[in-house]
Amino acid sequence: MTVVRAVGASEEFVRLSELFAALGFEAGKGWEDDGGKGAAFLAPVGNLELVTGRMPGSPEMLIEVSELDHVHAAVTKWMDGKAGLSGVEATHWNSRMFTVHLGTGLTLGFWQSENPLHGVVPAVEGDLSAVGMKFAIVTTRWNTVITNRLLQGSLDCLYRSGAKREDVTVVRVPGAWEIPNAARTLAESGKHDAIVTLGCLLRGETAHYEAIYNEVARGIGQSQQETGVPHAFGVLTCETLEQALDRAGLKAGNKGFEAASAAIEMVSIQRKLKGGA
Incomplete structure (x- = not known):
């Protein structure tokens, strides 16, 4: 799945690309021609959520991570004192999240589930009961x-x-x-x-x-x-x-x-x- 999002200005494009690179995203194949340019960043899992009625109170672009506090610290260092970074806060959907505002209309949300079983791949595992065994x-x-x-x-x-x-x-x-x-x-x-x-x-x-x-x-x-x-x-x-x-x-x-x-x-x-x- 590929999500294409327009970035309003070259400065925002550069900043967003630098942020993803700083967080260790794998770079995909970019492009550039007379009409513009694009930078691709690859994620191991993609999710498309369709909404009807009331829009959720979260940014349109959400990025799930496994070490939210470490990511927040990395983004804080990358922002270098610039405004637009929120603190890590609890959500009503059993998770924690922080947001980053990068230019007009461009907001990213980084979140981590509080459910310990979230994202765990189902697998056959052994029990540790030796009852009835020889x-x-x-x-x-x-x-x-x-x-x-x-x-x-x-x-x-x-x-x-x-x-x-x-x-x-x-x-x-x-x-x-x-x-x-x-x-x-x-x-x-x-x-x-x-x-x-x-x-x-x-x-x-x-x-x-x-x-x-x-x-x-x-x-x-x-x-x-x-x-x-x-x-x-x-x-x-x-x-x-x-x-x-x-x-x-x-x-x-x-x-x-x-x-x-x-x-x-x-x-x-x-x-x-x-x-x-």
Whole structure:
């Protein structure tokens, strides 16, 4: 959709073009001939509103933005003290707006909806309820100072989300290298809705750190793709023990908790996509 609006004077044309450019609008293909000139500015979404009866008390040209206060600050700086800029005010249609007057008869309105769901694209998303779901957790005996923390985080997430203790199976393997094999066996058993994989690799402890990590990640991913059972990835790859401790609950959250949460959500998504819930 293209909206063509006449601008009364060359000065207004230049100012309006400069304003849109300052706000980061994508420039379209302009034109110029003996009779005049045009400047195009592209927006990702257009809306045409037809009105009968009483005209709404808003400018004819409205521009919706997502960060109204930031836009107002940018326009204020661009106006450089010139008159014609209003403050940000609430409207009667559940939004906030400010106006900019640029010459005779040319007024722009910038607005932002106050509805938190406005503009949100509908999508299938998973719920975070583990009620009625069955899980298996594969963790390692290597680096247990880390993996035990990850395991506690995963169990905490699953139980808090409604999973029953008897529906959660914990399997311990020697090290990260063995995780894909155990995860594949559990997935193929058909007894679990999702697999949570937990482990910790520290670069300083092994010279073949990257080779092990690549194979572990590849094996877990391959098991997930070929069995169709969601595998949540909670294998830490860190430079030092301190970094691993931070990601196991000290400073940067608990990766085990996050992996279990992802597993719950993926089971929920699968059920919705398959029409089962």
